[in-house]
Amino acid sequence: MDTILVIVEQREGKLNRVSWETIAAGQAIAAQTGWTLEAAVAGSGVAAIASEVASKKLTTVYNVESPRLEPYTPDAFAYALQEFLGKHPARLVLMPHTYQVRDFVPKLATALQTTAISDAIGYRYEGGKLVFTRQMFQGKFVADVSFAGSGPCFVTFQNGSFRADKVEAGATPAPVETVHVDVPDSVVRNRPQEVFKEAKQAVDLTQAEIIVSVGRGIKEQKNIELAKQLADALGGELAASRPICDNGWLPMDRQIGSSGQTVAPKLYLALGISGAIQHIVGMKGSRSIVAINKDSEAPIFEIADLAVVGNLFDIVPPLIEEVKKAKA
Amino acid sequence: MDGSRFVKILVCMKQVPQKDAPLKLNEAGTWIREDVSYEVNEPDAFALEEALRQKEKHTGEVVVITAGPARALQVLREALAKGADRAIHLEDDAFVGLDAYNTARAIASAIKDDKFDLIFTGLQSDDYGYAQTGVILAEILGLPHATIIMQIEKTAGGIRVKRELEAGFFQFVDMSLPAVLTIQSGINKLRYATLIGIKQAKNKPLRKVTLAEVQSALGGNMGANLQKIEKLYVPQKSKNTEFLEGPPAEVAKKLVEKLKNELRVI
Numbered sequence: 026m027d028t029i030l031v032i033v034e035q036r037e038g039k040l041n042r043v044s045w046e047t048i049a050a051g052q053a054i055a056a057q058t059g060w061t062l063e064a065a066v067a068g069s070g071v072a073a074i075a076s077e078v079a080s081k082k083l084t085t086v087y088n089v090e091s092p093r094l095e096p097y098t099p100d101a102f103a104y105a106l107q108e109f110l111g112k113h114p115a116r117l118v119l120m121p122h123t124y125q126v127r128d129f130v131p132k133l134a135t136a137l138q139t140t141a142i143s144d145a146i147g148y149r150y151e152g153g154k155l156v157f158t159r160q161m162f163q164g165k166f167v168a169d170v171s172f173a174g175s176g177p178c179f180v181t182f183q184n185g186s187f188r189a190d191k192v193e194a195g196a197t198p199a200p201v202e203t204v205h206v207d208v209p210d211s212v213v214r215n216r217p218q219e220v221f222k223e224a225k226q227a228v229d230l231t232q233a234e235i236i237v238s239v240g241r242g243i244k245e246q247k248n249i250e251l252a253k254q255l256a257d258a259l260g261g262e263l264a265a266s267r268p269i270c271d272n273g274w275l276p277m278d279r280q281i282g283s284s285g286q287t288v289a290p291k292l293y294l295a296l297g298i299s300g301a302i303q304h305i306v307g308m309k310g311s312r313s314i315v316a317i318n319k320d321s322e323a324p325i326f327e328i329a330d331l332a333v334v335g336n337l338f339d340i341v342p343p344l345i346e347e348v349k350k351a352k353a
Numbered sequence: 354m355d356g357s358r359f360v361k362i363l364v365c366m367k368q369v370p371q372k373d374a375p376l377k378l379n380e381a382g383t384w385i386r387e388d389v390s391y392e393v394n395e396p397d398a399f400a401l402e403e404a405l406r407q408k409e410k411h412t413g414e415v416v417v418i419t420a421g422p423a424r425a426l427q428v429l430r431e432a433l434a435k436g437a438d439r440a441i442h443l444e445d446d447a448f449v450g451l452d453a454y455n456t457a458r459a460i461a462s463a464i465k466d467d468k469f470d471l472i473f474t475g476l477q478s479d480d481y482g483y484a485q486t487g488v489i490l491a492e493i494l495g496l497p498h499a500t501i502i503m504q505i506e507k508t509a510g511g512i513r514v515k516r517e518l519e520a521g522f523f524q525f526v527d528m529s530l531p532a533v534l535t536i537q538s539g540i541n542k543l544r545y546a547t548l549i550g551i552k553q554a555k556n557k558p559l560r561k562v563t564l565a566e567v568q569s570a571l572g573g574n575m576g577a578n579l580q581k582i583e584k585l586y587v588p589q590k591s592k593n594t595e596f597l598e599g600p601p602a603e604v605a606k607k608l609v610e611k612l613k614n615e616l617r618v619i
Contacts (some may be wrong), residue, residue, distance in 0.1 A: 271539030
């Protein structure tokens, strides 16, 4: 029988909640293919995480243990999981597309002479064949991608592609099996230091009900003021996509996206934001999304509730006036 | 990479469609139509800039490499004009269709006679968006790697890099050399090429590598992608987007009305 293995993510001994989405994906694929679904957690002293995961509908949960798995290094993780997969072969290995996974999966897949379909957003099972969907060209297109090799096939899923609340609990807890892996000292080449947070995070955008966010379409630093006026008129916070913060036009703590904050306000008003994947993952959960962009094919329009195709410099000034009138 | 030592850096760069270029699918629905404007992949531009800054600090050599059709030469020309010392062009239309594994193998085969202290790639490309080629290249070359790098400092034993993690977290990692790093956009401020740089670029060494040479270096077993793009298509809209049209003043009025009465945020 073919096996699907979900490798859940833990960081410093805590389960990353996005792993539930990956288990939901695994359960959906298992239900359609009839394949067995297992899960694994790799780390040092992470038995509690294995037990937590074992409450879900899974055949077995593996607790892959080595003292060298803490702190995280790509060398130790790739080595340990390669050893584990040698003893417990899987046809399909699913993981969340996190920065940590991105750091070791290409290495692991290459060491096993196979490949990873990275940043997938869904799958289809047609005529006995699994096809995964992933965005390309910054979200302008979607591709159906299949595995050409024999496996194990690795797939990483983008945050929010599956719903964590759809995870089925098991009737009884799944058996947890501890697998000790001997990771030789010589394998681990990098010496990671403590994880730290840099920005004082003056603004907690996650609490904002209204966010006005600017992208490359704002063109120049001096134009940020226009967006600020709109945010003020609406009583909202000002935010930005990554390039704006990279340019220093707004501080890094106002960045929305995979490397910034993840927000879900009542209103997300995107000005001149094309909607690259890395930005979308940070705001697609917003209750309503309004997008103003001059490019009618900008991916942001795929997820917008209200859309204006046009020059933001023409539309925002009268918009500020109308908002002020409505509030007066 | 201490001050006295010569540092040799390879920067892997890619040409991708321009950010706001309108893209169309080819007839077979397997790729885009190639008659668009191209530019350098943004994180790769930051990777080059970082290599040039490291060279300026520690002296050394910056080599740029790309795999792509004749048009991709433009990326190398710009890099040479900005200060790279020499370039390697794996030139063939076929390189566009390679998956990350085969791209990394092709690059590895082309640099087998070079010994680099550092190899930089952008953290991902704007076209495929695999975010894998750099890490795969490290594995093929047997080198340590670190991803999504925001800072590189020399240390007594090698380098200390600053990795970007999610949600505003960072981590310093000490590494020995040689090493492969994938560079995040925003690590530095990009420079422009100077007129003198553009002039000098014309006389800098450029090595062309053909597909046949790559294939022979890999023992003839390159070409079979491990993953296959079956079909490329415009995403199906999951939302019922309402487009507001008309002159700006009218659109502004309509929008505020909806913000007030339908979305109830005013």
